[in-house]
Amino acid sequence: MPPRVRFAPSPTGYLHVGGARTALFNWLYARRHGGTFILRIEDTDVARSSDDMVSGILSSLTWLGLTWDEGPGVGGPHGPYFQTERLDKYRAAADRLVASGHAYFCYCRPADLKAKRDAAEAAGSAWSYDRTCKALSVEDIAAREAAGTPRAVRFLVPAGTTSFTDLVRGHIEFAREHIDDFVIIRSDGFPTYHLSVVVDDVEMEITQVVRGDDHISNTPKQVLLYEALGAPVPEFAHVPLILGPDKKRLSKRHGATAVGDYETQGYLPEAMINFLALLGWSPGGNQELYSRDELIERFTLDGISGGNAVFNTEKLDWFNQQHIIRLSNDDVLHRLQTELRLAGQWRDTLLNTEFEWVSRVLDLLKPRARKLADLIAPLRAFLLDDVVYDEAAVAKHLSGPDVRERLLAWAAVVAELPSLEPAATEAALRSVAEARGIKAGILIHGTRVAVTGQAVSPGLFEVLELVGKERVVARLTSAANGVPAR
Numbered sequence: 001m002p003p004r005v006r007f008a009p010s011p012t013g014y015l016h017v018g019g020a021r022t023a024l025f026n027w028l029y030a031r032r033h034g035g036t037f038i039l040r041i042e043d044t045d046v047a048r049s050s051d052d053m054v055s056g057i058l059s060s061l062t063w064l065g066l067t068w069d070e071g072p073g074v075g076g077p078h079g080p081y082f083q084t085e086r087l088d089k090y091r092a093a094a095d096r097l098v099a100s101g102h103a104y105f106c107y108c109r110p111a112d113l114k115a116k117r118d119a120a121e122a123a124g125s126a127w128s129y130d131r132t133c134k135a136l137s138v139e140d141i142a143a144r145e146a147a148g149t150p151r152a153v154r155f156l157v158p159a160g161t162t163s164f165t166d167l168v169r170g171h172i173e174f175a176r177e178h179i180d181d182f183v184i185i186r187s188d189g190f191p192t193y194h195l196s197v198v199v200d201d202v203e204m205e206i207t208q209v210v211r212g213d214d215h216i217s218n219t220p221k222q223v224l225l226y227e228a229l230g231a232p233v234p235e236f237a238h239v240p241l242i243l244g245p246d247k248k249r250l251s252k253r254h255g256a257t258a259v260g261d262y263e264t265q266g267y268l269p270e271a272m273i274n275f276l277a278l279l280g281w282s283p284g285g286n287q288e289l290y291s292r293d294e295l296i297e298r299f300t301l302d303g304i305s306g307g308n309a310v311f312n313t314e315k316l317d318w319f320n321q322q323h324i325i326r327l328s329n330d331d332v333l334h335r336l337q338t339e340l341r342l343a344g345q346w347r348d349t350l351l352n353t354e355f356e357w358v359s360r361v362l363d364l365l366k367p368r369a370r371k372l373a374d375l376i377a378p379l380r381a382f383l384l385d386d387v388v389y390d391e392a393a394v395a396k397h398l399s400g401p402d403v404r405e406r407l408l409a410w411a412a413v414v415a416e417l418p419s420l421e422p423a424a425t426e427a428a429l430r431s432v433a434e435a436r437g438i439k440a441g442i443l444i445h446g447t448r449v450a451v452t453g454q455a456v457s458p459g460l461f462e463v464l465e466l467v468g469k470e471r472v473v474a475r476l477t478s479a480a481n482g483v484p485a486r
């Protein structure tokens with residue numbers, strides 16, 4: 001049987017990196033085994049959930065490429081996929097549990113429960129529900145029902161121990177005496193998380209529950225519910241927390257935690273996926289760079305480690321840079337098209353007659369880009385005729401008594417070169433420098449600023465070849481005659 005797994009976010013906030021990683025592990029597992037990845041929106045906390053949060057989560061998942069097979073927008077045989085549209089199912093399940101003696105009505109007033117809890121805590125003991133309502137007689141119950149007393153439904157936790165095998169943590173056992181008769185339906189008719197999650201996982205035929213570590217302590221209650229409902233218990237894999245570099249739980253103090261922020265900052269989804277996959281999971285070996293398909297091929301739940309994973313933005317930057325290098329130039333142009341247009345640097349010929357040339361330019365620039373958008377500025381010197389000069393670079397490398405003569409002499413030599421083949425251009429530059437009694441570096445820096453406007457660039461002689469002789473001569477000449485003030 002191919003696995004059926006789910007990602008079940010509560011839309012009370014944006015998709016954060018921890019949630020994205022949980023979604024990713026589920027998605028990889030489903031894709032690895034030809035299974036089904038289900039997206040279910042757990043929106044029963046109506047006051048804190050919102051449609052905006054739902055669309056934010058869907059759009060971040062879509063950006064990451066974590067497409068779901070059943071869920072919002074795509075439907076499926078187990079819908080609806082929003083919990084607030086499934087309330088009747090939770091109530092029916094609670095009724096079944098009451099009928100079978102696994103649950104009972106509780107009419108206790110919140111104020112009374114609070115008073116008892118406060119008293120117990122004041123006396124230094126842990127409070128658990130005292131089963132007042134479990135002891136009610138049939139008449140007591142009838143009287144309360146007749147009076148319309150609000151009631152919750154509580155699960156009757158039997159004595160003994162509950163255990164389950166966690167695919168990450170191994171065998172886990174809980175003594176049930178520490179588990180309260182927990183509420184499964186609140187007096188407002190809404191289910192609590194434990195009931196809704198189990199009813200849905202049963203109905204949606206979930207085979208593996210892969211989720212954050214923070215749910216481990218909830219699992220025994222849920223196992224009790226599966227058993228009481230007569231349903232098979234799925235396998236569990238609880239994924240360790242993500243920590244900041246200071247080993248504290250990752251939070252906004254450490255920087256952006258919303259996936260959408262990384263999208264806005266210009267990270268590639270490929271890099272984000274690669275980075276998140278290795279937070280707490282390891283395929284073994286030293287390889288770090290993986291494409292989406294390679295991750296699918298290698299993913300196993302037992303590669304998830306028990307240790308907490310550290311979120312390190314420098315590492316993410318490294319992944320981003322590596323994935324930029326691996327993008328095809330065609331892909332880069334398509335992804336940058338809008339921004340290049342906005343910068344006035346786009347023309348359609350880049351995709352056809354000029355493709356071979358611009359592809360060489362991109363090969364030169366890509367290794368220096370940390371974000372894709374970092375390519376826009378350095379591309380300018382290649383794509384447009386006029387140069388934008390960095391003032392500090394001009395002050396440093398294009399001012400001084402001999403600059404004009406030097407640049408004009410060098411421009412004249414360049415004009416006579418048969419081509420700007422890098423080694424030959426370099427040799428020519430070095431002889432001009434020598435003849436004028438200056439260090440080659442001085443002429444190299446001056447040329448770089450004259451041709452690109454910037455003090456830094458990839459290898460100058462490769463740049464010159466790709467900018468083209470005519471434009472190089474023109475830029476050297478105009479720089480010699482004084483850089484236009486902007």
Ligand code: GLU
Nearest residue numbers: 008009010042197211215
């Ligand atoms: N809605 C729960 C959460 O966001 C998910 C619970 C689960 O995966 O079982 O934490």
